[in-house]
Amino acid sequence: MSTRMCGLVTVVLAVGMLSPVAEVAHATPPVAIADGVLKDAHGAPLAGRHVDLFIWPAVEAVNVGDSVTLTMLSSTMSDKAGHFALATPAAAAIAPHAAPDGIVNFEVISGAGVSQFGGRLVNGVVVDATADPAPGNSRSALVSHADVQLPDAAATATPAAAGDPYYPGCVARLAQDYGAKNSIVGQTNSKTTGISHDFTYTVGASSSLGIGYSVSGSYGSWSQSGTASKSSTSTWGFPVQGDNIARRYLTGWRYGKWEFGCSEWATNNHWFEARTTSFAGGTALTSVGFPGYRYCVNFLGGSDFTKADSKAYNFTTGVGISGNLGVNLSVQTGYSTQAKIHYHNKITTTRKLCGNGDYPSGNTSFVVATA
Amino acid sequence: MLTRTGSVVVLCLALGSCSGTADDGPLGKPSSPGGVCVPADKNGVVTDGFLALRNGGSSSVRLRSVKLVKPKGVRLEGSYVMPIRENTLVGLQPGTVDGSRTALADAVLPARADRNLLTQLRLTDKAVAGTTGGLEVRYVVGHHTYRWVSRIDVRLAPPGGSCGS
Numbered sequence: 001m002s003t004r005m006c007g008l009v010t011v012v013l014a015v016g017m018l019s020p021v022a023e024v025a026h027a028t029p030p031v032a033i034a035d036g037v038l039k040d041a042h043g044a045p046l047a048g049r050h051v052d053l054f055i056w057p058a059v060e061a062v063n064v065g066d067s068v069t070l071t072m073l074s075s076t077m078s079d080k081a082g083h084f085a086l087a088t089p090a091a092a093a094i095a096p097h098a099a100p101d102g103i104v105n106f107e108v109i110s111g112a113g114v115s116q117f118g119g120r121l122v123n124g125v126v127v128d129a130t131a132d133p134a135p136g137n138s139r140s141a142l143v144s145h146a147d148v149q150l151p152d153a154a155a156t157a158t159p160a161a162a163g164d165p166y167y168p169g170c171v172a173r174l175a176q177d178y179g180a181k182n183s184i185v186g187q188t189n190s191k192t193t194g195i196s197h198d199f200t201y202t203v204g205a206s207s208s209l210g211i212g213y214s215v216s217g218s219y220g221s222w223s224q225s226g227t228a229s230k231s232s233t234s235t236w237g238f239p240v241q242g243d244n245i246a247r248r249y250l251t252g253w254r255y256g257k258w259e260f261g262c263s264e265w266a267t268n269n270h271w272f273e274a275r276t277t278s279f280a281g282g283t284a285l286t287s288v289g290f291p292g293y294r295y296c297v298n299f300l301g302g303s304d305f306t307k308a309d310s311k312a313y314n315f316t317t318g319v320g321i322s323g324n325l326g327v328n329l330s331v332q333t334g335y336s337t338q339a340k341i342h343y344h345n346k347i348t349t350t351r352k353l354c355g356n357g358d359y360p361s362g363n364t365s366f367v368v369a370t371a
Numbered sequence: 372m373l374t375r376t377g378s379v380v381v382l383c384l385a386l387g388s389c390s391g392t393a394d395d396g397p398l399g400k401p402s403s404p405g406g407v408c409v410p411a412d413k414n415g416v417v418t419d420g421f422l423a424l425r426n427g428g429s430s431s432v433r434l435r436s437v438k439l440v441k442p443k444g445v446r447l448e449g450s451y452v453m454p455i456r457e458n459t460l461v462g463l464q465p466g467t468v469d470g471s472r473t474a475l476a477d478a479v480l481p482a483r484a485d486r487n488l489l490t491q492l493r494l495t496d497k498a499v500a501g502t503t504g505g506l507e508v509r510y511v512v513g514h515h516t517y518r519w520v521s522r523i524d525v526r527l528a529p530p531g532g533s534c535g536s
Contacts, residue, residue: 297421298462304408304526304534340405344534352459359423359460361402361523 033126034108035085036115036147038078043149045082050075050264051110051148052168053086058099060233060278062256064177070107070170071097078110084148088141091124101204103129105228109170109262110148112269116211117144118229129206129229130332146226151215151271170262175217175272180252180280183209183331184318186238186341189246190369191290194347195299196242197369199249202235205338209253210319210329212274217257220326222274227330232338233279246290246368248315252280255321274325291366293354299369301348307341307360307367343369396517397428397482398510404522408534411527412465415494416448420461420468422521424452425485428512432480435509435516437490445501445527448493450475452486460487463525467491480510494527501527 034053038046054070062068073089086108098104098121105118119142120129126142185207188197206229213225230253241247253276262269299305318331333339345351351371355364394401402422411417426432437450451472453461461468472489480486488508494501508519528534 295423295458297460298464300409300463300465302410302528302534303463305405306407307405308403350462361405361422361521363403 032085032143033088033141034106034115034117034144034146035083036108036145037082038084038110038113039082039147039149041150041152045078046150047078047080047082049078049110050166050168051078051084051086051108053089054107054109054170055094055097056105056107057097058103060099062174062277064174064256067171067173070172072168072170073106075168088126091121094121094126099231101231103206103229103231106144107170108144108146108148109168111150111264112152112215112262112271113148113150114213114225114271114273115144115146115148116226116228116273116275117142117146118208118227120206120229129231130208166264168262168264170260172258172260172273174256174277175259176257177277178255178257178274178321178324180282181255181319181321182250182282182284183207183253183320184248184315185251185331185333186249186339187247187288187291187366188241188249188341188343189290189366190241190243190343192351192369192371193243194345194349195351195369196240196344196346197247198240198342199238200235200340200342201232201238201249201251201333202338203232205232205333206230207253207331207333209276209331212321212325212327212329214272214274214325215270217259217272219324222325222327224327224329225273227332228275230276230279232281234281236281236283238283238285246288248286248288250284250286252282253319254278254280255319255324257324274321274329290368291356293356293366293368293370295359295362295364296352296354296370297360299343299345299351299353301345301350303345305343305353305360308339341367343367392509392516392518394518394520396510396515396519397426397430397432397512398424398508398517398519399427401520401522404524406524406526407463408526408528409463410465410532410534411494411497411530413530414466415497415527415530416466417492417527418461418464418466418468418489419492419525420487420489421463421523422488423455423460423485424480424488424508424519426480426482429482430512431482433511434475434478434480435511437475437488438507438509439490439492439503440506440520441504443502444495444499445492445503445525446495447490449491451489451491452478452480453489455485455487461489475508492525492527494529498529500529500532
């Protein structure tokens, strides 16, 4: 009898605790994939305007003059404070636009205002493309936090009359091929002797590459408006580095000037984007000053260290495209199973490996070998 | 008896305290993947002091145990924690490391504190390299058991051997 009572009490307890959880789960709103504030040309919030989420098709081979049609995935209205949140579309809607390695690229568009971001579709969830794609690694859903600013007062359309149908659509045409642009994909540093250090960037390594935006498309009118994700399609080895040097490793990404035509109500908006079209490869090196560091670990003679998966430093001017645009663009690469830094202590004397934001095994952007 | 067992299971689920572990405790998410390699001493022993344990929570953590992940040719002989001096970890060392180390089991890591994790590893065959696929640390906060995972692979080269590159 007592056993039965205990069992009943337990079941009641369990049901009592589980029910609210189930209700909460039903009440949870859709997860946002992009949010921010819609602003006018002066930076003031814009209320009650459409903000749309478009996705790029997976394009690799594209020639000057070719056009691609972007697909609208979801739409929302900015609230009184100009805030918008675009919900995650179903994976089935995203999957047809993903590259074979899962890379997907989005545009948040309102009038002629845009922000862009990329990710990787993994098991039905869009995640950070620069995180390690190896099986078993933890990944969480990507949310892009970026404001959208309209370039001028006339760049946002409103219905001419109540009840006008809203037919958003976007076509991008490759107007000019800028050619391959060297971009920084990694950095190793040795402030001492006896340490060899190197970087590898293999097939499937992903980088987040800056996108330039301009209404006129003319030199000097560009600024960065977002990023796109792209993966390498070939492996490039970089030479091993030695004593007292901080090296940046660069490889090429082909960039192009895209002309956008997007309809909203009965208005057509135009602008230009400078964005990568494909991986070009190649290797180049530059020398730089040493980054700061704080957290160290002893590095015994004869020992070896390889690092993957930490999100590398965001090189804000890492894409060398100023000759075409007047500004350089950003690039960020995660150390992953496809992009690794490696240090080896060749001598018998103990050295140190140090990180800037954490110990070398933790979440640090740079690793520096020191005496 | 069956009912009692069921009751215990249900209560454990409800309270979240009797079984199972979570990876999202105050010691943080699994570490970045990577790898280290070091030659063992003449007895085939290495101390791995490459990792730090950081309690990012507002309560103390009681450390329970360490387990090697997929060890091959290597076994765990002991696990310890020690204070971190001047932001520098002990690193990989052949043989044992003495000093102010304390046994990991039942060691307390105060809130917002960090410690150097030391694991003493031994090759099961001194002539052959051994590897592990990282390690797992189990720890307790209140009634909750958590797991912290290092994804840094460790390779022990044989005594007098080389890590290659």
